[in-house]
Amino acid sequence: xxxxxxxxxxxxxxxxxxxxxxxxxxxxxxxxxxxxxxxxxxxxxxxxxxxxxxxxxxxxxxxxxxxxxxxxxxxxxxxxxxxxxxxxxxxxxxxxxxxxxxxxxxxxxxxxxxxxxxxxxxxxxxxxxxxxxxxxxxxxxxxxxxxxxxxxxxxxxxxxxxxxxxxxxxxxxxxxxxxxxxxxxxxxxxxxxxxxxxxxxxxxxxxxxxxxxxxxxxxxxxxxxxxxxxxxxxxxxxxxxxxxxxxxxxxxxxxxxxxxxxxxxxxxxxxxxxxxxxxxxxxxxxxxxxxxxxxxxxxxxxxxxxxxxxxxxxxxxxxxxxxxxxxxxxxxxxxxxxxxxxxxxxxxxxxxxxxxxxxxxxxxxxxxxxxxxxxxxxxxxxxxxxxxxxxxxxxxxxxxxxxxxxxxxxxxxxxxxxxxxxxxxxxxxxxxxxxxxxxxxxxxxxxxxxxxxxxxxxxxxxxxxxxxxxxxxxxxxxxxxxxxxxxxxxxxxxxxxxxxxxxxxxxxxxxxxxxxxxxxxxxxxxxxxxxxxxxxxxxxxxxxxxxxxxxxxxxxxxxxxxxxxxxxxxxxxxxxxxxxxxxxxxxxxxxxxxxxxxxxx
Amino acid sequence: xxxxxxxxxxxxxxxxxxxxxxxxxxxxxxxxxxxxxxxxxxxxxxxxxxxxxxxxxxxxxxxxxxxxxxxxxxxxxxxxxxxxxxxxxxxxxxxxxxxxxxxxxxxxxxxxxxxxxxxxxxxxxxxxxxxxxxxxxxxxxxxxxxxxxxxxxxxxxxxxxxxxxxxxxxxxxxxxxxxxxxxxxxxxxxxxxxxxxxxxxxxxxxxxxxxxxxxxxxxxxxxxxxxxxxxxxxxxxxxxxxxxxxxxxxxxxxxxxxxxxxxxxxxxxxxxxxxxxxxxxxxxxxxxxxxxxxxxxxxxxxxxxxxxxxxxxxxxxxxxxxxxxxxxxxxxxxxxxxxxxxxxxxxxxxxxxxxxxxxxxxxxxxxxxxxxx
Numbered sequence: 001x002x003x004x005x006x007x008x009x010x011x012x013x014x015x016x017x018x019x020x021x022x023x024x025x026x027x028x029x030x031x032x033x034x035x036x037x038x039x040x041x042x043x044x045x046x047x048x049x050x051x052x053x054x055x056x057x058x059x060x061x062x063x064x065x066x067x068x069x070x071x072x073x074x075x076x077x078x079x080x081x082x083x084x085x086x087x088x089x090x091x092x093x094x095x096x097x098x099x100x101x102x103x104x105x106x107x108x109x110x111x112x113x114x115x116x117x118x119x120x121x122x123x124x125x126x127x128x129x130x131x132x133x134x135x136x137x138x139x140x141x142x143x144x145x146x147x148x149x150x151x152x153x154x155x156x157x158x159x160x161x162x163x164x165x166x167x168x169x170x171x172x173x174x175x176x177x178x179x180x181x182x183x184x185x186x187x188x189x190x191x192x193x194x195x196x197x198x199x200x201x202x203x204x205x206x207x208x209x210x211x212x213x214x215x216x217x218x219x220x221x222x223x224x225x226x227x228x229x230x231x232x233x234x235x236x237x238x239x240x241x242x243x244x245x246x247x248x249x250x251x252x253x254x255x256x257x258x259x260x261x262x263x264x265x266x267x268x269x270x271x272x273x274x275x276x277x278x279x280x281x282x283x284x285x286x287x288x289x290x291x292x293x294x295x296x297x298x299x300x301x302x303x304x305x306x307x308x309x310x311x312x313x314x315x316x317x318x319x320x321x322x323x324x325x326x327x328x329x330x331x332x333x334x335x336x337x338x339x340x341x342x343x344x345x346x347x348x349x350x351x352x353x354x355x356x357x358x359x360x361x362x363x364x365x366x367x368x369x370x371x372x373x374x375x376x377x378x379x380x381x382x383x384x385x386x387x388x389x390x391x392x393x394x395x396x397x398x399x400x401x402x403x404x405x406x407x408x409x410x411x412x413x414x415x416x417x418x419x420x421x422x423x424x425x426x427x428x429x430x431x432x433x434x435x436x437x438x439x440x441x442x443x444x445x446x447x448x449x450x451x452x453x454x455x456x457x458x459x460x461x462x463x464x465x466x467x468x469x470x471x472x473x474x475x476x477x478x479x480x481x482x483x484x485x486x487x488x489x490x491x492x493x494x495x496x497x498x499x500x501x502x503x504x505x506x507x508x509x510x511x512x513x514x515x516x517x518x519x520x521x522x523x524x525x526x527x528x529x530x531x532x533x534x535x536x537x538x539x540x541x542x543x544x545x546x547x548x549x550x551x552x553x554x555x556x557x558x559x560x561x562x563x564x565x566x567x568x569x570x571x572x573x574x575x576x577x578x579x580x581x582x583x584x585x586x587x588x589x590x591x592x593x594x595x596x597x598x599x600x601x
Numbered sequence: 602x603x604x605x606x607x608x609x610x611x612x613x614x615x616x617x618x619x620x621x622x623x624x625x626x627x628x629x630x631x632x633x634x635x636x637x638x639x640x641x642x643x644x645x646x647x648x649x650x651x652x653x654x655x656x657x658x659x660x661x662x663x664x665x666x667x668x669x670x671x672x673x674x675x676x677x678x679x680x681x682x683x684x685x686x687x688x689x690x691x692x693x694x695x696x697x698x699x700x701x702x703x704x705x706x707x708x709x710x711x712x713x714x715x716x717x718x719x720x721x722x723x724x725x726x727x728x729x730x731x732x733x734x735x736x737x738x739x740x741x742x743x744x745x746x747x748x749x750x751x752x753x754x755x756x757x758x759x760x761x762x763x764x765x766x767x768x769x770x771x772x773x774x775x776x777x778x779x780x781x782x783x784x785x786x787x788x789x790x791x792x793x794x795x796x797x798x799x800x801x802x803x804x805x806x807x808x809x810x811x812x813x814x815x816x817x818x819x820x821x822x823x824x825x826x827x828x829x830x831x832x833x834x835x836x837x838x839x840x841x842x843x844x845x846x847x848x849x850x851x852x853x854x855x856x857x858x859x860x861x862x863x864x865x866x867x868x869x870x871x872x873x874x875x876x877x878x879x880x881x882x883x884x885x886x887x888x889x890x891x892x893x894x895x896x897x898x899x900x901x902x903x904x905x906x907x908x909x910x911x912x913x914x915x916x917x918x919x920x921x922x923x924x925x926x927x928x929x930x931x932x933x934x935x936x937x938x939x940x941x942x943x944x945x946x947x948x949x950x951x952x953x954x955x956x957x958x959x960x961x962x963x964x965x966x967x968x969x970x971x972x973x974x
Contacts, residue, residue, distance in 0.1 A: 142655045169666075172715040180653055180710060180720050205715070294837075313837055318884055322836025346824040348924060350855040353838050354760045354884055358923040358968045359949060365924055366945035433946035598944070 009091040009472055010084045013064070013072055014464035015057050016267055017044055017097040017256075022056035024064050025464050026072075026090075027479055034475040036483035039459055040064035045252070046099040052252035053099060054259070079259050092471060095260050096463040098267035099250070103127060103242050106154040108134040108178070110161035110170040115198065118223045119160040121387075122197070122231040124308045126238035127269025128155075129295075134177070136161075136170050142177060149181035155246045157183065157192065157214075158234060159206070162199030164224045171198045175209040182213070191215045193241045197222040197234040217241065242266055262471050268297050268308065270466025274476060275299040275423075276306045277469045281477050284420035287446065288462070289377060291426035293317035293356055296380035300388055302413045307388035311380040316428050317356030320372060324349050327375040334575045335371035335444070337587045337599065338364070363598050366433070370441055373428045377445030385412045416449045417495075417546060423485065425457035430486075435561040436524070436593045439488040447571050449495045450546030453558055454488040487529050489560035493567040496543040504543050504568050509557075510534035520585075521568035522592040527559025565593070610757040610852075610890060610970070612864055614871075618753050618894065619739065622730050623746035625649065634741055638732040640767045640877050640896075644747050645730045651723030654705040659717020661701055662690040666717030673719070675709055681721065682706050688719075733765050734877045735896045754871045754895040756852065756864055758818070761880030761891030762831070762840045763848030766794070768815035770868065770876040770895060774798035777820065777865035783808040790814045794876045794893070796868050799859045801849055803829055809847055816848040816878045818868065818893060820860035827855075841881025848880040850891045853920075858928045861920065861972060871895040913971055919954060923968040930972060931956035937963075 011028045023041045027034055040063030045055035058077040065072055071088035074081050081089035105128040109116025112135035123130050131152045134145055149157075157178060161171030175196075183192045194214040196206050203218045210216045219233040243263045247253040257264060265273070268290075275288045279301035288299040294315040299308045313322040324332060329342055345368065352358060360366040389412050424430070424442050432438040438456050448454075461484040469476035494504045494517065503516035509525065510533050517523060527533055535557045541550035557564050569589075576582045590596050628647025632638060659666045675687045683706045692698035707721030736751030771793045773781040781797035783804040791813040797805060801819035803826040809817055828834050831843060852864050876895045883889040913919070913933060920930045935953035941963065942948050949965045956962065 143653050146653050169715055173713070176711070176713055176715060176720075182650070319837050321834070321838075325834040325836045343823065343825055344856075347854075347856040348927075350824050350827075350835075351922070351927070353835075354854060354882075355922050355970075356884060359947060359965050360945045361923065361943050361947075361965055361968060362925050363945050366947070431947070433948075598946075 016463040024060035033478040096270040122234040126235040127266030146181040274466035298384040309384040321353040455485040487560035506538040508536040523566040526563040531559040532556040614754040627744040648725035654721040656719040751896040756893040758850035758891035761850040763880040766815040777860035821858040838884040918972040919969040
């Protein structure tokens, strides 16, 4: 692998090797900046009969060749042509991967709410699936920890524990637990990689215990003091080991590593990098969500702090039955404007689970699927809010008392009133027949407050752009804005209560439209992509539109494929107990946004 | 002629199959290449490391953890019996010594200077791997397992619960649309693999558990029956480890659906033979479907293999696998190349189908499975 850190790349080929599909994108520098030119895809070929990931890469790239008329592949598909010439080759080839189950990790710390939680965040931030978290106070018997370590067969273990200069015994005890469990790696490599990111004084003893039986790597303590978290070195080492150990074991990956110009990143790690980069460059607070068939990933950057969570069993196909099981019948059906036999729906959901590739043909099926999506997103976001509570990096500090309270206090870093941009990704959002449906799903599930822009990832290009951001951040942000994001529009959601009959907010739009938004109203004003309108919002004295209670707001509102959504439904959304009233209410929402014109409730 | 790819399940007769039978850890192989084995023959064996017991000795003896190794009367690698003295404090000038008696039997795995604990490993647990399917050993994977080969009738199910079982294949009903009730489960079905027709009903399953039926095969199961049986709502389709004492395989899905006619014929033709069955299902990348295998060594070569994932042409027989036409079978009348808008307003690739009752419809290609000819 040759490393490129080229600021003036003329063009780039990027692939994302997913568990089922390998997606290739071709990006070129044009006069207006870096732009997506074309996209191709082919089935991933990690499993038998091919067992070589590069076959899928070659197939997806061949599709790009056909569509662009450009030659990207060396003869007989032996690699990617470089450098860029007039009609062939690229300046850089990069890739991400989640094939073969992605990066699966076990994390361990001393105190569940402290070092173990920090280790958990470090692993998630690096794009891993955290199979289990062990801690001295996790309530398990020692033998239970042995069993877990032995049966889970992770790709690697991250061991943390103790502050620098503090007690050694507990973290050393955890190292002994790992040794006694005699862990084996998932992909059959000789020794399991273990990263130690704990008390630096314990490192020699941990090395004595684990050095022989594991591939041990020692990095800076991820919790050097109780008030400080330093996740970056552990995250970097996880990425290195993903390349050097996990990827080297996967079919065809040594060849793919040789082809690429930058380290292959785990897919969610790349998406996280991009979200982080965009938040940093644009100086905004962002939430990104990727709802897949099996899992839902949520990324957020609030107060310059990045967090990622994975809801491992909430998704739209493989895990759709879990959405119903976790959410409950009533919560799913509250979004549906018609009644259904419960058993009939449960059977349908199970049939989707066992045949995950089917798509909704009828409008009724679409409405049900989008109801389930709202619940999957809502549950995943609840999960994210409960975990996105920590620090990142060493710049920020909090008191010991706050640190102890981190997972239970509810003092989440996610403050919706500060959210600037909400980006959705995944088939149910990106491929919704109407863009308004995607906007409605995001609004209903995340319930943004104040003024928030909404967008969807057009073709799931965020992984490619994430790894691109590691070699050329500007190019990644340009393509993200120009080609990846489909701007849906802006939601304006006042919060607070008013006396009966009084408007929540008086709205004046420069285009000559003025109206009063009342409790329960949902009003959509069309405003196209790239358009904006000067607006004046005058809320009731008890109402906040983002500037504070009773404070007026003046500024530009940005449009999109759907427009401006004035949402007077309140937060949280409440549903009448009477079913007829509920149906009437959600039918009015559907009409306001023209969600399902053909539906007769 | 336009062609399309459709998912499907392998169902056919005279299919050459190879089953890899692998130990969880390295161990001993008990057969040789060329051996002919029965499904119940043990082909490989190993021992899983015993459970670990933690003895908090320094705490009991009142010594510092780093003093413990000097106080031990046994060493790493020694086997100790429950009640045996394994450590003794120094006492006071040789007096007032206290002893530590092992609270469990096991081999001393390690003695920790850090926390003053001793780790004892219990007796290993023997694990045996059976051939699962009758056939010939065609490959030995050194210290790891074997490959068994046979010619068989193969029916992949769509979903199942419970692990590997085996028994004589019995047909409990007269047609694929009938459903065997609890009263139809008889004592003669003990240890058998019973085909129950369209539906796997809770009362029938419970009766079969009581009788000791090895496995039941049916067209569909109702979600509420499965929940009642398992006690939980399955969120993701990863099954095979349920401890039900019976294996269940459904061939069509959830709800009430007749068994596909081709599947029915295959099973009826195999009645009376020994079948191997596994309910394990994993619907993730690297999908694993439940299966019924009936070895037919007397039939050589592939007579008919309806392997999933094959092409779809005009004239192919298909079944629709999603509402609004769920479960209806018919023949493909057209494969439309350009994506079309369906009722949900999604633009997708579609095909035309004429159902068996003569009605015609357009359905997304993603929503059909091919049936045997």
